[in-house]
Amino acid sequence: MGRSSNNYQFDPNVNKFASVLNILAGHNAYEFIRINLSDALPSTTTLKNYNQNISLPLRECEFRFDLLKNYLDSIDSNYVFASTEADGNLSASEK
Known part of the structure; x- marks a missing residue:
């Protein structure tokens, strides 16, 4: 991976962690933590x-x-954790 515009190059484990954090916590929470x-x-x-x-x-x-099925078979697991970022939906539905 090339360098970003601010010349930081993150360790692959940091990128993997950040990707999972963004998926599970949602965009707004990720940005809050990142900032x-x-x-x-x-x-x-x-x-x-x-x-x-x-x-x-x-x-x-x-x-x-x-x-998902292929991945679960490859790690011999039957359990899945699902998450959604509903921030935008909540504010729209409360109006």
Whole structure:
């Protein structure tokens, strides 16, 4: 991976952690943590590039059951944790 515009190059484990944090906590929570832990986590642009480089395209409202099934079979697991970021939906539905 090339250097970002601010010349930081994050360890692959940091990128992996940041990707999981962004998925599980949601975009707003990730940005809050990233801003408050200055220079500890990659920007959302860097994170998006990382996800594309590892062939992890994330699209809203798309669930890939076949890939999930293959992954669960490969790690011999029957359990899944699912999360959603509902911040935008909550504010719209409360009006």
